[in-house]
Amino acid sequence: MICLKRIVFPVLLLLTLLSACTSNKNMMGEERSNNISYPHDASVEADDFIYRLYTEKDVYSEFGDTAIFAELTYIGDQESIEISHAASPFEFPIKELTRGIEIDYAMDEPLIRTTLVKGEPLREKYRFAGGYSDNDDEEKIEFIQTISNKGFPEGNYVVNGLANFFIEKADESTEPKSYKLNLNIGFNVRN
Incomplete structure (x- = not known):
């Protein structure tokens, strides 16, 4: 016993x-x-620039309009500065956390120059620019097609934002300087 x-x-x-x-x-x-643990508004300062990534709401309706923005503001000593970049200085790759699906952000890569005026943010709204390959699984292909055709389905999303640009040589004594500023924000979609 x-x-x-x-x-x-x-x-x-x-x-x-x-x-x-x-x-x-x-x-x-x-x-x-x-509930995702990412902020819906984030910013980082590097040298004479502030990169901000934000979404207007924490929660959006399924297939509704999402308001995700990136801003780049010059805060240096000059009245303005010229930056060089691809089609945009901003990239918006996104990952849906529940499904574990990553949505890349494709962009044309011409060399474009943009003048930033001191204190005035260059602002861009997210637009779908993802895609898939024949090697991706069926779930990812269907998911990306849904976003492309209708908008974001229910899920938990993280935007892995990037501001990617460079400043060419100002004169013979300076070297070109490139910037890759990363921020993460999150939002939820509910039906």
């Missing part, structure tokens, strides 16, 4: 602990899928 108590009690205790751990894990998983 004493031997039985020594075996049964530890087994019951172990089962109780495992059950509690499983419950906590499920609760944390549900919590993570419903």
Whole structure:
């Protein structure tokens, strides 16, 4: 009888602990899928520039319009400065966390020059520019086609924003300087 108590009690205790751990894990998983821990507005300063990435709301309606923006502001000593970049200095790759699907941001790469006036942000709204390849799985292809045709379906999203530009040589004594400023923000889509 004493031997039985020594075996049964530890087994019951172990089962109780495992059950509690499983419950906590499920609760944390549900919590993570419903609430993302990324801010909806972020900014970073580098030298004479401020890069800001933001979304107007934390939660959007399924297939509704999303208002995601990037801004680049020159804050240096000159009245204005010329930057060089691809079709845009901003990239908006996105990852849907629940499905684990990444949506790349494709862009033409001509060399474009843009003049930034001190204190006046260059602002751009997100527009879908993702794609897929024949090697992607069917779930990713359908998901990206849905976003392209209708908008964002229900899910939890992270925008891995990038401001990518450079300043050419101002004179013989300076070297070109490139910038790659990264920020992450998040938003949810509910139906």
